[in-house]
Amino acid sequence: MIKIIKLLLTVLFIPTLSEAQKFGYVNSEFILKNMKEYSEAMNDIDLLSKAWEKEISDMYIEMEKKEINLKNEEILLTKDMYNERRGLLDKEWVSIREYQQKVFGFEGLYFLKKKELIEPIQDIIFESVEKIAKKNRLQIVFDKSSEPILLYTNPIHDYTDYVLEDLGLNKKNN
DSSP, X not given: OHHHHHHHHHHHOOOOSSSOXXXXXXXXXXXXXXXXXXXXXXXXXXXXXXXXXXXXXXXXXXXXXXXXXXXXXXXXXXXXXXXXXXXXXXXXXHHHHHHHHHHHSXXXXXXXXXXXXXXHHHHHHHHHHHHHHHHTTOSEEEETTSSSXXXXXXXXXXXXXXXXXXXXXXXXXX
């Protein structure tokens, strides 16, 4: 969303000398909630996330069982055998944490999948906002649902319904 705001501000911030700057705002959160594609993408992301969480949780449970087994067998093992098994378990713990980081870490699989599914939807909204801004000769378009915070907004400057109409969605913004 921040990408959209920055692009809008740079592209549309070209004031003309002969007329005052016109501005408007949209509520992208409201628009997204009314888009079937967004709901489907978020559902897909949720399902994928839960599957990864379960997979990692199962790995942790399995490792806990191995830890308990090692603890129970400790008195039966020689020091070398115990150290060898302890080393193997430590390596497995490290690989599980690395996998967890690979999936849920910064720029991990979860992040990349979310970006892959959401970015095209954001692009559609951006194109619609840009079209509405040009049609209504707006120099600045703010997003009411994200930074910067708008303390007061006059509904006359709300172009959310125009964007919804342009996207073929019939919901009305409150």
